[in-house]
Amino acid sequence: MKAARNHSAAPPYDYIVVGAGIVGLATARELLRRKSGCSLLLLEKEKQPAMHQTGRNSGVVHAGVYYAPGSLKARLCKAGAAATLKLCEEHGIAVDNCGKLIVATSELERGRLAELEQRCRANGLNVSRLDAQQLKVAEPRIDGIAGMLVPETSIVDYTQVALALAKDVERMGGSIRFGRTVLGIREAADRVTVETSDGDVEAARLVACAGLMADRIAAMSGLADDFQIVPFRGEYYRLREEKNDIVKHLIYPVPDPALPFLGVHLTRMIGGYVTVGPNAVFSLAREGYGKFAFRARDAAQTLAFPGFWRVARANLRSGIDEMRSSLSKQRYLALCRKYCPELSIDDLQPHKSGIRAQAVMRDGTLVHDFLIRSTTRTLHVCNAPSPAATSAMPIAAYIADAVTEARATRQFMHAAAET
Structure with a gap:
């Protein structure tokens, strides 16, 4: 991660979110909901949302069959199923x-x-x-x-769920920019600068929900030395x-x-x-x-x-x-x-x-739980385990807690370890 000089003026965005899969979109919406009037930019390298894991899964809204009783996965799945069905009802999405x-x-x-x-x-x-x-x-x-x-x-079409979340993000004042590939991240004391294929953008904080590219984006913040996708x-x-x-x-x-x-x-x-x-x-x-x-x-x-x-x-x-x-x-x-x-x-x-x-x-352990890494001004969702599509909205609430309340990431990881 490259160092950057301090600036006197505030950065143009409060938040930059990387990734327009369902977790990134849900996180963007949750951040806008938490902080009315904030400025948020969502960056996505593809031309539309849900091009990869979100749009290519089996479409199941899971109930939480396979998870240890009382675990974070079980709780997030049950809450996520209810939230997903509610969103579908609000947006007229077939279920x-x-x-x-x-x-x-x-x-x-x-x-x-x-x-x-x-x-x-x-x-x-x-x-x-x-x-x-x-x-x-x-x-x-x-x-x-x-x-x-x-x-x-x-069952549901998660591409339609993602499009509904994107509509909510824009309705709440967020901006979504497609065709923007993240090339680098520079962090300073008062901001984070994201180098993209269409120029640099700055924000007070960055949240990366990059899915298949999560390790590469995390590496730009120096946070991927012991794992890989x-x-x-x-x-x-x-x-x-x-x-x-x-x-x-x-x-x-x-x-x-x-x-x-x-x-x-x-x-x-x-x-x-x-x-x-x-x-x-x-x-x-x-x-x-x-x-x-x-x-x-x-x-x-x-x-x-x-x-x-x-x-x-x-x-x-x-x-x-x-x-x-x-x-x-x-x-x-x-x-x-x-x-x-x-x-x-x-x-x-x-x-x-x-x-x-x-x-x-690096030791060959498969990560079945949440893997969240952070620096002072960035938070990277490095692993969001199945059923992440079902649980996207409560996952977004956990991420928003960590970002908006400066809650230590290790608290989230401790909860995830229950699974």
Whole structure:
């Protein structure tokens, strides 16, 4: 981070926010709400909001099934779901409260399902256990030996949510500038200067919510020496139109607690169609969504990072399995047929993929919690774990607390460690 000289006049903006994904937009809106009349500039390198993680996820408004009771993740998820549904109602955004059905297909999974049920009830969720017969009544085209229904789960188009947040930001007096790539950050005693592809801008404080580029932006403030973003591509298929009515709920497998991902699931989407996915394969491009996408800088940075190789060694078997499923449509189909045997290879049609920004520490530890780093005048959201889209608005409130009340970042990190 470069030093800058002091200035006599106040900087033109109170806040600069970097990133027009859902967390950045929610943070900008929350800062404007907290401090009426403040000046705020949101910078985004793309031409519109939600171009990456926000606009390429499964669209699920999560209820908080998988998180430790009382943890920060559980609390933020529940509050975030309520806030998301309220925003959708205010802006006329379509929501389908279809519920989630988690399906066990083995005795091992039945035991894990019982543990999930206890966790859900401890988190205040109204769930129902189903035996094989009840499961067949609820979902005639799904096979399993047991299930758990989570009615407090919905689907939405998060791009529309992001556009609504952007509209609120501008209505409240904030400015959004698209096509502005951040090139550098200089911090002085009374301001922070952001070098962009269209000139420098200054503010009293900066908040970076840069997603897939979070480590690179944090490095401009000297805050990324011990972690890096490692991109994992999630590949989806869309079912043929004839299968649009195949399920009434979202259909999820029982997750393996040893793995960081939830597994391939059937997802009803706003628009009436159904997707299958995602898997999770290492990507050689942070923002390249094709199966063989490659960007030299991204690949070189990841392959030179010791933490990546430690993660790869620790997860070699599951990584190979995921890669095989990526390369073989037949293997991918087998994951789906485990609980939906009627699917055929012709049912799997192309659909857009997404990339998850996974923060990894130098020692190979996957960061599953919030990772927030700060200097005197900057705050960087280096990792906002799933379900960040659902939880975006309460996450924004935590960030705004840290910025507007000068609350120590370590307090936030202590709370995050509860998860």
